[in-house]
Amino acid sequence: MTRFVLKRLAGAVLVLLALSVLVYALFYLAPGDPARLACGERCNPQQIAQVREQLGLNDSAFVQYLHFLQGVFTGRDHSTGTSVTHCDAPCLGLSYQNDQQVTQLVLERLPATASLALGAMVIWLLVGVGTGLLSALRRGGVTERALTVLTLAGTGTPVFILGLLLLMAVCAYLQWLPFPSYVPLGEDPEQWAWNMLLPWLTLGFFESAKYARLTRSSTLETLAEDHIRTFRAYGVGERSVVARHALRGAVPPVIAVSAVDLGSMFGGAVLTESLFGIPGLGKTLLDGVRTIDLPVVVGVVMVMGTAVVLANVLADLLYAAADRRVVLT
């Protein structure tokens, strides 16, 4: 197993390298002048040229990429016109916009995104797997039909509509909660939870529709298998058949899909973050793209890539633990 993990981690490094090359390539193919945007509206061409020189944009794309790699592996010095700052490895560069170290920026934003993603996952696992299981057991009945409509509605409603509706209902109309504003976990755990509640519910409900359908279909599939018949034929009660045998077979696919979703959410659930004003990676990425702030974009993409790869390794390990027929190589 150790070998498997090491192999996968080595693979992860390659994936991240490929990703960074891709982002750099896209960046140079895209229109727009980051120097002009970084300098501000009132800059004259000389000033813009100066900024461009400072940001190193006059070097060839290849050289810039090498500098990026150098920063990641050994750290590098940045001159900001007046002074030189050292940026330790792993250095993802300085933001074109405000000279902030991207590594630091990303690390600052990560907790907000992580709390959103993990909390939402708890909701979608509880709600999604719960409804999926229920509709599998009550198939053909009114309950199932109602749940099918609900999950369809859930998949069909854009996440920002869902979020807005929740905001309006809970904060404006019923006034159960104040409008959420992000409070870091370290500062005040209780406030953190209360303020994250709506974002969690929004993202969690939105995702749970998918999990309900996944759970339903894999439970039904398992229930149709021969070994279920065996236990029924030996007098094992229906509840036990479902809880012990059918659910067990339905879990592995849910694990696999959850891991991928969780990973990609670390790139930021952009809409949810924007809607609730959560200072997370999604918002950062959006701003970075808008201002053609290459180091920020690359930085967020690297975090997202790492999260996806790690989540997949974790999913494989969990999958193998859940299903002993799976051999990790």
Add this chain to the structure above:
Amino acid sequence: MTESPLVEVSDLTVEFEREAGAVRAVDGLSFTLGEGRALALVGESGSGKSTVAGALLGLHRGTGARVGGSVRVGGIDVAAAGPAELRRLRGGVAAMVFQDPLSALDPYYAVGDQIAEVYRIHHPVSRKAARARAVEVLDRVGIPDAARRSRSRPHEFSGGMRQRALLAMALACEPKLLVADEPTTALDVTVQAQILDLLHELRRETGTALLLVTHDVGVAAESVDEVLVMRDGREVERGPVAGVLGAPSAPYTRALLSAVPRLDGPVRTPTEKGETLLEAAGLRREFGRGKVAVTAVDGVSLAVRAGETLGVVGESGSGKTTLGRMLVRLLDPTGGELRYRGTRIGSLPERELRPYRRELQMVFQDPVASLNPRRSVGESIADPLRVAGERDETRIRGRVRELLDRVGLDPDRYEAYPHEFSGGQRQRVGIARALAAEPRLIVCDEPVSALDVTTQAQVTALLAELQAELGLGLVFIAHDLAVVRQVSDRVAVMRGGRIVEQGTVAEVYGAPQDPYTRQLLAAVPSLDPVLAAERRGRRQELAAA
């Protein structure tokens, strides 16, 4: 004594709702089975025999099937039983042994835990005690090192061991009746013999009654006192096993029995053989590299002549399918030599191989899986013609009609899709497709093992007819020794990737030289109950030796 029999089925009907209307799977069946007795329900697929087995345990409840008539097992009225009584019936009074031992156990739990779970339904004991009971019964059915192996998952067991584990599960609760639905169908013949012997022994020891559901008359002859032959949900004939199998009175039973290939049945009359078509020398095939390398075929030499059938017989994992695929170059050999009419084709590059591809064709085992379900059978049969470069649509149509007619299908069914055909008809389509390219040699890999015996007989007859007419060389790969004996001129017995014995049918079956061949032959179930008992003795001798 006026005590009622253990199983009393009277006027049982079972109907399933289908889109096309209700289908009556069982139609007015009545029988009884006394304590400690054994009855076999014998019939071809679709005869309703498994449906009857399910009805004994009330397994049709809640499935939408309509059950009529009455079924009483151990004094319990199955149709009227409440949930608690039904639970007692299932496992406690009557225990079911299912067909496919791989899928019949939960892949996620240890075998011992599954047996313990079932045991605790019927006996209020601690987990530990139930676990101990599981180990005890696993040991009883001959799982070596039962305490340790009880912690294994089903996939870590071989097919035979899984079937033993299922028997152990049934035994654990000490039922009065074992209902065994095709308990040995998925197993190799030697393993089948072991399981049947075990079943025999366990019944002698515990006095459990047995209801055996099987399509294999030989398996029934080995195991029961009475036989009930079923067809289309009705009883055709019932009586003591020796009587029904020895002197059947119903025409259907006679037809069924005459279609069963036997080790003492007629063999082919030798005919004129033509030139040598295919020759293999030291043919090898490995899969994987390094430590995980497996040698599937390990130095096989054989020859097939025009107009001749070479039977290749072996158990699962013996390498016979790998060999068959190499013979038509669907798989590349990793060693040895393969010659077709003198040309070395074993390592010929694909481009140069093309002219020979046409002449070497294959018929596959599973006629469902080997035909594309989304294309009409006519199109499937036309494929080899198109590959050979034929472009003229009318000529293609004409030729396909001719082929359909030749294999005994209606030529107007060009546009029909595979699911509209029965298993036997689909296999005929497979044969027509192989014939389309006008081959000289056809490798048939288990061509009849998915078919009922009567259909089996028709397909083998068709192959023999085509061979006589076209002078085809045939390689007939199968696990069924009796079928191979019936269709072949010469036979090769495979084990572990090697041919352990090769010769004419008379040599191999009449005077087997290799101990493995002898073991295989002793394991084939006999239609004669007396002979079956004799064979059982011989198997024990062979096992002891």
